[in-house]
Amino acid sequence: MEDRGTFDNLPHKTIARLSQYRRALLLCLSRGKSHIFSHEIASIQHITPVQVRRDLMLIGYSGTLRKGYNIKELINLIGNIIDSEEGIKVAIVGMGNLGRALINYFSGKRHKLSIIAGFDTNPDKIGNTMNGVPCYSATRMREIIEKEGIQIAIITVPAENASQTANELVAAGIKGLLNYTPKPIDVPEYVYLEEYDMITTLEKVAFYVKMKTLEEEDITTI
Amino acid sequence: MEDRGTFDNLPHKTIARLSQYRRALLLCLSRGKSHIFSHEIASIQHITPVQVRRDLMLIGYSGTLRKGYNIKELINLIGNIIDSEEGIKVAIVGMGNLGRALINYFSGKRHKLSIIAGFDTNPDKIGNTMNGVPCYSATRMREIIEKEGIQIAIITVPAENASQTANELVAAGIKGLLNYTPKPIDVPEYVYLEEYDMITTLEKVAFYVKMKTLEEEDITTI
DNA sequence: AAATAATTGTTAATAAAATAACATTGTTAT
DNA sequence: ATAACAATGTTATTTTATTAACAATTATTT
Numbered sequence: 001m002e003d004r005g006t007f008d009n010l011p012h013k014t015i016a017r018l019s020q021y022r023r024a025l026l027l028c029l030s031r032g033k034s035h036i037f038s039h040e041i042a043s044i045q046h047i048t049p050v051q052v053r054r055d056l057m058l059i060g061y062s063g064t065l066r067k068g069y070n071i072k073e074l075i076n077l078i079g080n081i082i083d084s085e086e087g088i089k090v091a092i093v094g095m096g097n098l099g100r101a102l103i104n105y106f107s108g109k110r111h112k113l114s115i116i117a118g119f120d121t122n123p124d125k126i127g128n129t130m131n132g133v134p135c136y137s138a139t140r141m142r143e144i145i146e147k148e149g150i151q152i153a154i155i156t157v158p159a160e161n162a163s164q165t166a167n168e169l170v171a172a173g174i175k176g177l178l179n180y181t182p183k184p185i186d187v188p189e190y191v192y193l194e195e196y197d198m199i200t201t202l203e204k205v206a207f208y209v210k211m212k213t214l215e216e217e218d219i220t221t222i
Numbered sequence: 223m224e225d226r227g228t229f230d231n232l233p234h235k236t237i238a239r240l241s242q243y244r245r246a247l248l249l250c251l252s253r254g255k256s257h258i259f260s261h262e263i264a265s266i267q268h269i270t271p272v273q274v275r276r277d278l279m280l281i282g283y284s285g286t287l288r289k290g291y292n293i294k295e296l297i298n299l300i301g302n303i304i305d306s307e308e309g310i311k312v313a314i315v316g317m318g319n320l321g322r323a324l325i326n327y328f329s330g331k332r333h334k335l336s337i338i339a340g341f342d343t344n345p346d347k348i349g350n351t352m353n354g355v356p357c358y359s360a361t362r363m364r365e366i367i368e369k370e371g372i373q374i375a376i377i378t379v380p381a382e383n384a385s386q387t388a389n390e391l392v393a394a395g396i397k398g399l400l401n402y403t404p405k406p407i408d409v410p411e412y413v414y415l416e417e418y419d420m421i422t423t424l425e426k427v428a429f430y431v432k433m434k435t436l437e438e439e440d441i442t443t444i
Numbered sequence: 445a446a447a448t449a450a451t452t453g454t455t456a457a458t459a460a461a462a463t464a465a466c467a468t469t470g471t472t473a474t
Numbered sequence: 475a476t477a478a479c480a481a482t483g484t485t486a487t488t489t490t491a492t493t494a495a496c497a498a499t500t501a502t503t504t
Contacts, residue, residue, distance in 0.1 A: 019425040084432040101319035176431040192430040203241040208414040209398040210306040
């Protein structure tokens with residue numbers, strides 16, 4: 001019996017934080033640090049040291065007392081947990097501003113996770129390469145996804161095309177979808193779906209700014 | 223005693239969902255619907271009807287039995303809660319692909335929340351207008367923010383400039399920050415900060431795709 | 445007119461996440 | 475050598491968020 005199933009009940013939030021810890025660790029490593037304390041990681045991520053230690057406990061990693069955690073070891077362990085051994089291929093569907101932003105942002109950052117194809121319907125874009133990522137015609141989506149074994153797609157098409165695009169991707173055998181359009185999409189339960197809406201995020205910021213402003217007014221008018 | 227303080231202890235998740243409910247409601251309204259059931263909202267957002275009803279209970283809104291919720295009323299109520307009466311002005315700092323994507327994405331969507339300025343250091347961009355949003359030199363950030371009363375900034379600069387940009391924005395009197403760079407930033411407690419990292423999100427999707435794949439293997443090898 | 449079904453609103457229960465508490469253990473200082 | 479300190483690792487507690495349960499009510503069907 002292998003040990004790989006050990007991590008299948010990690011809290012969702014822990015998964016997200018592990019990714020962030022790794023990013024912080026890679027940065028520290030590149031600056032020549034070899035060890036790091038929980039409170040250092042915590043302060044980078046604006047969380048508490050206890051949270052960090054608890055997460056590391058959950059993945060079974062132990063540091064050294066008064067010396068902290070070995071950065072290289074921890075990076076490797078996090079990689080074993082969240083990365084896929086063979087690597088996962090990703091496609092961007094919709095090579096507009098957001099699609100291109102994601103490619104630039106991502107290129108070469110994670111070798112186990114690489115964007116290898118972009119799709120668009122605009123003939124001016126098809127055939128070009130952006131940051132090493134070729135742009136194909138959206139009509140060839142299924143073909144390329146199957147041929148290349150692409151497992152994840154990021155949807156950055158105009159909102160009105162979101163659900164049709166999603167359907168095509170599911171039909172092409174995609175395993176995970178990340179939807180950046182403001183239009184919620186439906187997928188079968190065997191496809192992992194994550195949706196992110198920038199308007200909601202901005203409205204949330206606006207709400208808390210409003211609340212802070214109201215609080216201040218209350219204080220000054222007492 | 224006014225009633226506006228009533229909503230200052232709504233759960234964070236409820237705030238985010240209210241924004242999403244409103245979006246769904248606006249869509250339904252534009253299609254000529256006048257009322258909607260909790261399960262309809264729920265299915266658009268991939269959540270449960272109970273969750274919807276509970277959120278609406280928290281904001282004190284009542285529907286009609288067997289008829290559902292009045293869409294217009296609910297849109298107005300959500301607006302009263304999350305929007306700021308006078309409106310809030312937003313700036314985009316960094317007019318690269320992501321900055322431009324946000325502007326296109328957002329333009330004219332919410333009249334109480336509008337992006338009215340962009341900043342960049344690239345002379346080719348300064349002086350241009352994108353989707354009605356003028357791009358100013360980053361050196362004028364403080365001046366414009368103060369003059370226009372901009373309260374929220376979205377940071378879409380290259381990661382290496384993130385923290386300096388944040389410091390300048392805080393010094394300029396910004397109240398809320400939305401950081402889209404992969405570099406966590408520090409702000410004083412009186413500034414509301416929200417950070418979003420696309421790599422983390424994608425890695426999370428990759429993790430769950432990996433888990434699903436492993437599960438399937440387990441099943442087929444029993 | 446009675447029974448059934450559909451829906452809301454609310455309380456109660458459960459689950460998930462975060463935080464606190466604290467025992468343990470090396471390290472440094474006295 | 476001892477005391478004080480600074481860190482980890484883990485259990486317990488609290489808080490936050492979600493889900494379940496169900497009473498109440500109205501519309502629809504028989």
